[in-house]
Amino acid sequence: MLSVYRNIQxxxxxxxxxxxxxxxxxxxxxxxxxxxxxxLFSLIYNYYFRVQTxxxxxxxxxxxxxxxxxxxxxxxxxxxxMMMYDWFRRFGTERLAYGLMHRSVWTVSPMLGHLAQxxxxxxxxxxxxxxxxxxxxxxxxxxxxxxxxxxxxxERYQIQLAGRKGFIKLALRKEVPIIPLISVxxxxxxxxxxxxxxxxxxxxxxxxxxxxxxxxxxFPIYLGLPWGLAIGPLPNIPLPVQIHTRVCTPIxxxxxxxxxxxxxxxxDACYDLVHTKMQQELDCLVTDVEG
Numbered sequence: 285m286l287s288v289y290r291n292i293q294x295x296x297x298x299x300x301x302x303x304x305x306x307x308x309x310x311x312x313x314x315x316x317x318x319x320x321x322x323x324l325f326s327l328i329y330n331y332y333f334r335v336q337t338x339x340x341x342x343x344x345x346x347x348x349x350x351x352x353x354x355x356x357x358x359x360x361x362x363x364x365x366m367m368m369y370d371w372f373r374r375f376g377t378e379r380l381a382y383g384l385m386h387r388s389v390w391t392v393s394p395m396l397g398h399l400a401q402x403x404x405x406x407x408x409x410x411x412x413x414x415x416x417x418x419x420x421x422x423x424x425x426x427x428x429x430x431x432x433x434x435x436x437x438x439e440r441y442q443i444q445l446a447g448r449k450g451f452i453k454l455a456l457r458k459e460v461p462i463i464p465l466i467s468v469x470x471x472x473x474x475x476x477x478x479x480x481x482x483x484x485x486x487x488x489x490x491x492x493x494x495x496x497x498x499x500x501x502x503f504p505i506y507l508g509l510p511w512g513l514a515i516g517p518l519p520n521i522p523l524p525v526q527i528h529t530r531v532c533t534p535i536x537x538x539x540x541x542x543x544x545x546x547x548x549x550x551x552d553a554c555y556d557l558v559h560t561k562m563q564q565e566l567d568c569l570v571t572d573v574e575g
Contacts, residue, residue: 305407306390306394306397306398306401306407307385307387307390307397307401307405307406307407307412308406308407308409308412309401309406310382310406310412310415310416310419310421312398312401312402313380313382313401313402313403313404314402314403315377315378316377317402317403318372318377318402318403318404319377321403322369322372322373322377325365325366325368325369326369326373328365328366328369329366329369329370332524333362333366333469333522333524333525333526333527334526334527335366335370335526335527335528335529336526336527336528336529337366337370337528337529337530337531338530338531339530339531339532339533340370340374340531342463342531342532342533342534343375343463343531345375348417348420348421348422348423348458348460349422349460349461349462349463349534350422350423350425350451350454350455350458350460350461350462350463351422351423351424351425351462351463351464351465352425352426352427352451352462352463352464352465352558352562353367353424353425353426353464353465353466354426354428354432354443354444354445354464354465354466354467354562354566355426355428355432355433355467355470356432356433356440356467356470356471356473357433357470357471357473357474357520357522358433358434358473358474358476358504358506358508358517358519358520358522359433359517359518359519359520360473360474360519360520360521360522361426361433361470362470362473362522362527363467363469363470363527363529364383364426366467366470366527366529367424367465367467367529368383368403368404368424370529379422380416380419380420380421380422381404381421381422381423381424382404382405382406382413382416382421382422382423382424383403383404383405383406383423383424383425384405384406384407384408384409384413384423384424384425384426385397385400385405385406385407385408386408386429386430387407387408387409388496388498389405390407391496391498392496392498408425410450410453410454413425413454414454414457414458417454417458417460423454424465425451425454427445427446427448427449427450427451428443428444428445428446428448429446429448429501430500430501430502430517431444431446431501431502432444432445432446434476434479434502434504434506434517435471435476436476436477436478436479437471437472437475437476437477440471440472441468441566441567441570442563442566443466443559443562443563443566445555445558445559445562449551449552449555452545452551452554452555452558453545453551455537455540455554456537456539456540456541456542456544456545456551456554457541457542457545459540459541461534461535461536462534462535462558463531463532463534463535464531464532464535464558464561464562464565465529465530465531465532466529466530466532466562466565466566466569467527467528467529467530467569468527468528468566468569468570468573468574469525469526469527469528469573470522470525470527472523472525473508473520473522473523473524473525473527474506474507474508474509474520474522474523475506475507475508476504476505476506477504477505477506477507478504478505479502479503479504479505480503480504480505480515481500481501481502481503483503484503500516500517502517503515503516503517504516504517506520508520508521508522508523509521509522509523528569528572528573530565530569532561532562532565533561533565535557535558535561537554537557
């Protein structure tokens, strides 16, 4: 009862500041809006990316889980959209699920942020993610963020979680299993050649302002549509490369609870376990796809 009461308090507070702080409300998700997108996603899924997928039996038909993914293909991140489509066509749009999204999306494109919220996006913050779990929802997170989606093409078969361990603490506090999501092919939908972030950061320290006053954390040089050769984390149109996705075996830890989440060494060990398991699964998927 206490967690429900706190969740109601949180939601009430968020309703008062939804306009000034987009992404904090759990009530913007619109199943009918998601249903309206399914025919378009079906075409993209079946004919543009020709997706092959497996492992969905690892997700229970009821209950909440923390889905931890490695996303690819730049800002378009096509494997993320294809995973979402697979979730909705298997479990329906009424089963509560939210995806954590970087706050900068609402700054750069408020319209895109609004549409993403209607599809279930919420701001990447532990408080709102905890509230989603308290409602009985599952949560999707991509800890690697920009460093993951814009990693070099030569590193496309390497899991990049960028050292971010908040998702581990979240799973421990809320006592939910972690289910990894991986893919092969999506990072061939654009070709990241290099990252010149260190140079651009130096220019910023000399006075060059960040666009939208946001530190991009990466500054890739890539080949892709529609630019040809692009510099910076620009939006892209993914190339029509076949994508293979996999839902992996759930990862369970020995200890859960608030005390476990406060144990720095234990959190580090859990993070290393997740990273290792995901890399092993990705290596297997690469072998299955490429032979």
